[in-house]
Amino acid sequence: MFEDAHGVAVIAASDLGRARGFYEGVLGLTPATEPSEEEVFYRLGQTQVLLYRTGFAGTAKNTVFAIETPHLDRDMAALRERGVRFEEYDFPGLRTVDGVADLATERAAWFTDTEGNILALSERK
Template identity: 25%
Template sequence: MFKHTKAFSGFSVNDIAKAKKFYGETLGLDVEDMDGMLQLNINGGGQIIIYAKDNHMPASYTMLNFPVKNIEEAVDGLTARGVRFLQYNEPIKTDERGICRNGWPLIAWFEDPAGNILSVLQTEKG
């Protein structure tokens, strides 16, 4: 039934203006205003809708993953833009920079202004 339908995902935030600034300026994504919502236009043609929700509850899982060729450069670049990486001890362990090096892929998690969890993950072994 949906084999030829182009699907997209969406998630909520508690402040559209903060989300627009974070996703557009901090992460450098193409963000489009859509009647009180945002549309992230992802490289390759994908789209993600972000909508405001008064009783927003951040996801307790990774909502959005950004593949990168070099996780060290990605973490450094985002840190320079004010992004703080999450620290985990169990069941996974991150280093002082927030990078999990236990297995593959290398991955580091951070939050958007609404508390949703995002990640950068290295797509190539270096």
């Protein structure tokens, strides 16, 4: 059915300029195409990421984008140096310690972008 298809992560931004500052300055992404006033495309590995302007940014209470890395601790330290604060959770089935949840198949951490979107960083075990 989707033999030749590919997916695109779609992330909302209420202030595209501010959001670009985060995705480019903090996460280190570079535009994959010429940005417009309404959207910008990035590429993270094989994944395309669309950051677009909308008034609904930050309204999702779930993870909107996850980055899988083989170097969770290193990448968390680098993001912390750039001002990222990792969330602390403590509810049934999920508890973080120093921002990290140790799950059955992965270690994961969550943080928000400038638009209030929840992003995750994870490392498979």
